[in-house]
Amino acid sequence: MTEQKIVRPTPVSGFPEWLPEVRMVEQHWLDPIRAGFESYGFCSIETPSVESLDVLTSKGETSQEVYALRRLQEDPRDGSDARLGLHFDLTVPFARYVAQHFNELVFPFKRYQIQRVWRGERPQEGRFREFTQCDIDVINVDRVPLHFDAEIPRVIHGVMSELDLPAWTLNVNNRKVLEGFYRGIGAEDPLEVIRAVDKLDKIGAEGVRDLLATKVGLSGRQADACMELAGLRGTGPSIVEDIAGLGVRSDLLSQGLDELAFVMDSLGDLPAGSVVANLSIARGLDYYTGSVYEGKFTEWPDFGAICSGGRYENLAGAFIRRSLPGVGMSIGVTRIFSKLLAEGLLPTGPSCPTDVLMVLPEDRARAAGAAQCAARLRGRxxxxxxxxxxxxxxKQVRYAARKGIAYVWFPPLSDDRGHEVKNLATGEQTVADPETWRIG
Amino acid sequence: MTEQKIVRPTPVSGFPEWLPEVRMVEQHWLDPIRAGFESYGFCSIETPSVESLDVLTSKGETSQEVYALRRLQEDPRDGSDARLGLHFDLTVPFARYVAQHFNELVFPFKRYQIQRVWRGERPQEGRFREFTQCDIDVINVDRVPLHFDAEIPRVIHGVMSELDLPAWTLNVNNRKVLEGFYRGIGAEDPLEVIRAVDKLDKIGAEGVRDLLATKVGLSGRQADACMELAGLRGTGPSIVEDIAGLGVRSDLLSQGLDELAFVMDSLGDLPAGSVVANLSIARGLDYYTGSVYEGKFTEWPDFGAICSGGRYENLAGAFIRRSLPGVGMSIGVTRIFSKLLAEGLLPTGPSCPTDVLMVLPEDRARAAGAAQCAARLRGRxxxxxxxxxxxxxxKQVRYAARKGIAYVWFPPLSDDRGHEVKNLATGEQTVADPETWRIG
Known part of the structure; x- marks a missing residue:
């Protein structure tokens, strides 16, 4: 071994990495998410991690978060790499994908996408520079049936229920209800009202009321009505009557109430209290136009959304002159995972996927028999x-114990013995047949 | 829809992207690869896509291939991002990982890693800027049992056999045989000979013979012996007698022959001809020290390696002062996949994972029944x-046909009918019970 300069390996802040036993748990999260998406017929797509900067900045807003690429030793013959960057979400690449392959896709197009994304942000709790997102979306040409406003949160609720999370709530709202209501009370700029109410979490009810009076210019009575609406919660379609009870009317409000009632009604078979109509939820500014969704941990309301999404008017307007409305949601799987890990709520198990350690006998013929027995068990x-x-x-048994392997298999170690299996948890050792033995 | 400037979405050269029906085939490749690795007890790890440039360039050679990151709008408070780059293989990150987590891992450490890697190269056939690698390695402190020199190619052979590839051969050689042989004939710089013989594919036998005479300075007889060795092939441990028959002796050669015989003997149960001892294989320059492996398509010898690897003396010498030898192989899954796609050898099927399309009846109560039936089938x-x-x-049936969905399920559409399923391939429609119906 030649002495060489040692580069001390240190974690890079914001880029999480797990030990094998934690990675196994992560796989046991991602597998059922994928299976759940597929069980509803969503197809997988993956896009390159890299898009042209023109594509990434087509909406203009997020440019400060983008990691651009440069070749460490630039080749002057090939300046195009300077125009590439890592995607910061899966929505922009999906929009570009749909526009690019428009004529080869079957609509409504139901896709899921589980990939890493990168953001050049300062890392903090729940915020990473590299993390995995799990997105599902349905898009269609010109019109997306309301059916999907209920199916998308149902799929997300289903797959997240498989993860055995601490208590959480899926909040549902509808932007048409908000905008229609604010119009109904005579607010001149409903989007300004939405922006103010969206700050409830951060500045509290008093702060929002102030904003509505001063910045948005609502009367005291108008502001009261907005605050009353934002305070409403309901676990079923009857929320619509509560909203109507506030006495405000507009066509857009009526349409929104129909949609909200449909969603709450359709999800009525999910466990009581797991889906809540929450009239304070707005989800961002201009993107969403109908249903909006936001999942939150009950115990950690300040942690932010663990899943979110909604209905949008047009996915790919930056890339194609077709109207492509859709509904979608995203699970922030790395955020959730690392939160539970930090809280000590992820029970980690073995550090390898091995079910059975096959003991290797010293005798060469018996060793060959052990290899054959291992192959037979793998075949099963x-x-x-x-x-x-x-x-x-x-020593072989100790190795199994250190790796968390549950069973040790003893092939015949002498002529008068058969196959035996030891359960390391119970210490029990029993005779076993390679053709029929099962775990448990 | 407001008119906005359209960014025309065009593929970025070297960054492959698949349509849903091709992505489904890719998943049906990656799933058995993962399952195959796990069936031998290899654990999954993933490392960040990003490493510090110090880590990436610790070996100095590959710096021109590295994509470095810069934030599109640099924040002067945080200059550290300028020192980050995308990994260009999975070996350097693995070495850093093992050094960083050394005290938390159980050795021998058997890991697999299936991740994308990036290289700032000019794209060409089989060469991408972003592609997926599938690596397995076993590393241990100080010594790795010879057992793994046979297990690693066995695992790779097993998972690649699941992929239903065109004919390919796994070539095996041993660097100790080469170096020991060249020493045995009196070559002063055996590594120089290896470098010359390694060019056989590119410059042919005559070219290599010239190099050996001129550049390496071998006599005609020495060069003849080298060419004789490089010409040897064998499908079993008897290759060792053929090599010994050339009459050259050295301790290192004897040791290498023992190892090669062990590997060929251990893999003797694999299908005839699938593993070939090929004495012309050297695999790069300094890294490998014992067994080397290289898989190639029979039909496309010029396409390059589809899998490769070998035994190395020390994995993580750049990061930790411990001796960590290992054996590993890598499958170039994107290269293989895109080659077969280009050759028209990837039969693509449906564009979604849906087994059954559930018809939605117009009647609201019957529609609810259809949703329940769908949920029951998902539960199964x-x-x-x-x-x-x-x-x-x-129209619903046409949608299923366009997406390649095999079965359409008709829930009761009137009081006098039960559940029925139509097989779209055969046109056959039969009565079905949601509790017992199966595909096929």
């Missing part, structure tokens, strides 16, 4: 590690 | 898409 769907050298059996 | 493990609006049944 088990994950089987054949121990790598003829160490003392006790 | 089927991927079921509930159609999104009460279109005419013929």
């Amino acid at each position: 769907g088990l994950n089987v590690e054949l121990y790598h050298q003829p160490d003392k059996v006790a | 493990g089927l991927n079921v898409e509930l159609y999104h609006q009460p279109d005419k049944v013929a």
Whole structure:
């Protein structure tokens, strides 16, 4: 071994990395998410991690978050790399994808996308520079049936229920209800009202009321009505009557109430209290136009959304002259995962996927038999590690215990013995048949 | 829809992207690869896509391929981003990972890693700027049992056999055989000989012989011996006798022959001809020290390696003062996949994972029943898409056909009918029970 300069390996802030036993838990999260998406017929797409900067900045707003690429040793013959950057979400690449492959897709197009995204932000709790997002969207040409306003949150609720999370609520609202209501009370700029009410979490009711009076210019009575609306919650379609009870009327409000009632009614079979109509939820500024969704942990209201989304008027207007409305949601899987890890709420198990450690006998013929037995068990769907050298059996068993392997298999170690399996948790050792033995 | 400037979405050269039906095939490649790795007890790790440039350039050679990051709008308070780059392989990140988490890992450490990597190269056939690699490695402190020199190619052979590839051969060689042989014939710089013989594919036998005579300074007899060795092939451990038959002796050669015989003997149960001892294979320059492996398509010898690897003396010498030898291989899954796609050898199927399209009846109560039936089938493990609006049944069936969905489920559409399923391939329609119906 030659002495060389050592580069001390240190974690790079904002780029999470897990030990094998944590990574196994992450895989046991991502697998059912994928399976859940597919169980509703959503297809997988992946886009390159890299898009042209023109595409990434087509909406103009997020440019400060983008990581642009440069080749460490630029080649003057090829300046195009300077125009590339890493995607910061999966929505912009999806929009570009749909526009680019428009004629080859079947609409309504239902896709899921589970990929890493990158943001050049300062890292903080729940904010990473590299993280995994899980998105589902349905888009269609010109019109998306209301059906999907209920199906999308149902899918998300279903897959997140598989994750065994601490208590959380899926909040539902409708931007038409908000905008229609604010118009109905005579607000001149309903979007300004939405922007003010959207700050409830940050500045509280008093702060929002102040904003409505001073910045938005509402009368005291108008502001009261807005605050009353924002205070409404309901777990079923009857929320619509509560809203109507406030006495405000407009066509847009009526349309929004129909949509909200449809969603709450359609999701009525989900466990009581898991879906809440929450009239204070607005989700950002201009993007969403109908249903909006936001999931939050009950215990950590300040942690921010663990999933979110909504209905939008046009996905890919920056890339194609077609109207492509849609509904979609995103799960912030890295945020949730790292939060639970930090709270000590992720029970981690073994550090490898091995079900069975096959003991390697010293005798060469018996060792070959052990390899064959391992192959047979693998053929039956088990994950089987054949121990790598003829160490003392006790040492082989210790290796299994250190890796968290549940079972140790003893192939015949002498002529008068058969196959035996030891359960390391119980210490029980029993005779076993490679053709029929099962876990548990 | 407001008129806005359209950014024409065009593919970025070197960054492949697939349509949903191709992505589905890619998933059906990656899933068995992962399952195959896990069936031998290899654990999954993922590292950040981003490493510090110090880590990426710790070996100095590959700096021209690295994509460095810069924030599009640099923040002067935070200059550290300028020192980050995308990983160009999975070996350097793995080495950094093992050094960083050394005290938390169980050795021998068997890991697999399936991730994208980036190289700022000019794209060409089989060369991408972003592609997926599938690596397995076993590393250990101080010594890695020879057992793994056979297990690693066995795992790779097993998972690649699942992919239904055109004919390919796994070539095996041993660097100790080469170096020991060249020493045995009196070559002063065996590594120089290896570098010359490594060019066989590119410059042919005559070219290599010239190099050996002129650049390496071998006598005609020495060069003949080298060419004789490079010409040897064998499908079993008897290759060792053929090599010994050349009459050259050295301790290192003997050791290499023992290792090569062990590997060929251990893999003797794989299908005849699938593993070939090929004495012309050297795999790069200084990294590998024992067994080397290289998979190639029979039909496209010029396409380059589809999988490769070998044994190395020390993984993480740049990051930790411990000796960590290992054996590993990598599958170039994007290269193989895109080659078969280009050759028209990837039969693509449906564009979504849906097994069954559930027809949505117009009647509201029957529609609710259809949704319940869909949920029941999902609970039984089927991927079921509930159609999104009460279109005419013929239109719903057409939608299924366009997406390549195999079965259409008709819930009771009137009081005198039960559940029925239509197989779109055969046109056959039969009565079905949601509790027991199966595909096929």
